[in-house]
Amino acid sequence: MAVTREFTAHPLCLSLPKCEKHGKNQCGVSGGLWSGGRRARGGRLEAAGGSGGRGGRRGRCRAGARREARPRDGLRARLAALLALLALGADPAAATAREDTFSALTSVARALAPERRLLGTLRRYLRGEEARLRDLTRFYDKVLSLHEDVTIPVVNPLLAFTLIKRLQSDWRNVVHSLEATENIRALKDGYEKVEQDLPAFEDLEGAARALMRLQDVYMLNVKGLAQGVFQRVTGSSITDLYSPRQLFSLTADDCFQVGKVAYDMGDYYHAIPWLEEAVSLFRRSYGEWKTEDEASLDDALDYLAFACFQAGNVSCALSLSREFLHYNPDNKRMARNVLKYERLLSQNALQMATETVIQRPNVPNLQTRDTYEGLCQTLGSQPTHYQNPRLYCSYETNSSPYLLLQPARKEVIHLRPFVALYHDFVSDAEAQKIRELAEPWLQRSVVASGEKQLPVEYRISKSAWLKDTVDPMLGTLDHRIAALTGLDIQPPYAEYLQVVNYGIGGHYEPHFDHATSPSSPLYRMKSGNRVATFMIYLSAVEAGGATAFIYANFSVPVVKNAALFWWNLHRSGEGDGDTLHAGCPVLVGDKWVANKWIHEYGQEFRRPCSTNPED
Numbered sequence: 001m002a003v004t005r006e007f008t009a010h011p012l013c014l015s016l017p018k019c020e021k022h023g024k025n026q027c028g029v030s031g032g033l034w035s036g037g038r039r040a041r042g043g044r045l046e047a048a049g050g051s052g053g054r055g056g057r058r059g060r061c062r063a064g065a066r067r068e069a070r071p072r073d074g075l076r077a078r079l080a081a082l083l084a085l086l087a088l089g090a091d092p093a094a095a096t097a098r099e100d101t102f103s104a105l106t107s108v109a110r111a112l113a114p115e116r117r118l119l120g121t122l123r124r125y126l127r128g129e130e131a132r133l134r135d136l137t138r139f140y141d142k143v144l145s146l147h148e149d150v151t152i153p154v155v156n157p158l159l160a161f162t163l164i165k166r167l168q169s170d171w172r173n174v175v176h177s178l179e180a181t182e183n184i185r186a187l188k189d190g191y192e193k194v195e196q197d198l199p200a201f202e203d204l205e206g207a208a209r210a211l212m213r214l215q216d217v218y219m220l221n222v223k224g225l226a227q228g229v230f231q232r233v234t235g236s237s238i239t240d241l242y243s244p245r246q247l248f249s250l251t252a253d254d255c256f257q258v259g260k261v262a263y264d265m266g267d268y269y270h271a272i273p274w275l276e277e278a279v280s281l282f283r284r285s286y287g288e289w290k291t292e293d294e295a296s297l298d299d300a301l302d303y304l305a306f307a308c309f310q311a312g313n314v315s316c317a318l319s320l321s322r323e324f325l326h327y328n329p330d331n332k333r334m335a336r337n338v339l340k341y342e343r344l345l346s347q348n349a350l351q352m353a354t355e356t357v358i359q360r361p362n363v364p365n366l367q368t369r370d371t372y373e374g375l376c377q378t379l380g381s382q383p384t385h386y387q388n389p390r391l392y393c394s395y396e397t398n399s400s401p402y403l404l405l406q407p408a409r410k411e412v413i414h415l416r417p418f419v420a421l422y423h424d425f426v427s428d429a430e431a432q433k434i435r436e437l438a439e440p441w442l443q444r445s446v447v448a449s450g451e452k453q454l455p456v457e458y459r460i461s462k463s464a465w466l467k468d469t470v471d472p473m474l475g476t477l478d479h480r481i482a483a484l485t486g487l488d489i490q491p492p493y494a495e496y497l498q499v500v501n502y503g504i505g506g507h508y509e510p511h512f513d514h515a516t517s518p519s520s521p522l523y524r525m526k527s528g529n530r531v532a533t534f535m536i537y538l539s540a541v542e543a544g545g546a547t548a549f550i551y552a553n554f555s556v557p558v559v560k561n562a563a564l565f566w567w568n569l570h571r572s573g574e575g576d577g578d579t580l581h582a583g584c585p586v587l588v589g590d591k592w593v594a595n596k597w598i599h600e601y602g603q604e605f606r607r608p609c610s611t612n613p614e615d
Contacts, residue, residue, distance in 0.1 A: 121190030541589025
């Protein structure tokens with residue numbers, strides 16, 4: 001059954017309640033799997049992450065303690081946000097909800113500030129430790145020099161005294177010095193001061209899912225991603241989608257965390273290649289210990305072995321489990337699993353020899369997924385004008401005095417549905433001003449679901465609504481849109497400007513902007529359905545982020561400062577099914593857009609006939 005994509009409701013339609021937590025237990029378990037406990041699968045096999053030791057590694061919380069959500073802003077910032085939301089008519093309770101860092105690049109960028117503070121704390125700790133170690137080295141050298149000359153007689157009362165003093169007092173002071181404890185306490189205090197500003201564990205999960213999304217939509221190679229390369233792999237063909245100026249590779253622990261997030265969701269299609277890459281990288285550095293790492297080769301082998309078994313590849317699970325026992329021979333749980341794998345292979349040798357093909361999960365049951373992803377992979381490809389002479393470019397005034405001195409540069413992208421791109425619709429300064437006005441008010445984007453608005457995985461971004469009274473420039477922008485479209489964009493005939501910032505791999509899967517149900521809460525505005533969309537690109541991106549029209553089979557790349565316009569309804573008032581569209585995942589870049597949705601009432605005699613000759 002296909003999932004219906006609902007429109008984004010406006011604050012005039014619904015209030016903005018706090019986002020509800022998804023039904024998920026403390027271990028992040030999906031489908032009955034344990035991520036951190038021991039469990040006999042069907043009474044036979046024991047899952048990864050169970051008891052039995054980790055090869056002598058230090059014990060620690062495997063995924064990090066899940067903290068209670070706390071407000072990220074200070075009192076002044078929270079008060080400003082509350083006042084802003086009240087001005088927009090939204091529910092002020094939503095202002096106290098903790099932000100989702102991963103869902104907007106501007107939030108990710110803000111996470112750099114607490115890390116800089118942590119770097120300062122660590123620098124002070126290192127300096128303190130360096131001074132302490134220099135002093136210990138001085139003491140060591142002093143005592144060593146006395147032992148190097150064995151001819152020095154202890155009959156010398158001064159030497160005898162200092163020897164006894166050292167053994168009775170000096171060594172005790174050195175061993176029980178509080179300096180090391182004070183240094184580490186200062187480091188911990190510095191961390192605790194910024195802890196409430198740090199991303200939550202849910203952000204790590206969201207960021208990991210974003211990498212998997214990019215992997216899927218753009219057919220990226222996991223090994224290439226781990227090396228910092230964005231390559232599409234189709235069979236034996238390799239295409240560079242993006243060449244970063246500086247390569248940034250992932251560590252073994254980084255790859256393990258991505259794979260473990262997929263594992264905890266029961267998604268072995270994604271878990272296996274990421275865990276395989278983690279195993280490969282851990283093997284290269286076996287025996288080394290990095291303080292920041294949470295996992296080890298043992299961990300990666302453990303999870304990968306059970307993931308392979310769950311995927312039906314028993315021989316792979318057996319091989320990995322045996323390798324695990326080579327490094328950790330005392331692990332009784334793994335030894336039992338090896339015996340069970342061997343028994344399974346001996347009982348079903350022919351069946352187990354057949355390699356199982358793991359199907360990629362289609363979580364939202366998106367029927368248009370192949371078309372959608374194919375359009376995203378083109379990175380924005382419009383029909384060229386020489387292929388269709390009815391597509392054209394022109395200077396547009398729409399017979400408006402407002403545009404006579406500075407006509408809009410119009411490019412007709414498509415006829416059915418009618419889609420036009422207006423180049424340089426806003427200036428760099430205007431785009432920056434809109435972003436600055438919206439940033440303090442950004443909240444996780446939601447979609448309407450019955451009487452509620454909920455965050456969903458198929459829409460990853462943050463958004464804010466701006467009234468034209470917030471800044472005079474917004475009023476000027478409204479006048480420009482009205483002059484260009486010939487439509488009435490004053491409330492309630494149009495909604496406030498919605499500003500959106502996309503997150504890591506931010507996207508919005510195929511959806512309609514207009515309401516598809518007569519019971520839709522959008523109709524509470526008493527101005528009918530959304531007749532048209534006017535979307536402004538407020539930034540450029542380096543790769544990805546195109547707007548894909550699924551049934552019309554074309555996509556438009558992000559063009560900085562340009563505006564995209566299309567009609568959502570036919571003249572009859574029926575929704576135009578060909579306007580099903582999507583925001584492709586942002587591969588690299590910080591994507592900002594502004595949406596102005598115009599409603600049908602008040603436009604009865606305003607819709608220009610020349611705007612869409614095909615309708």
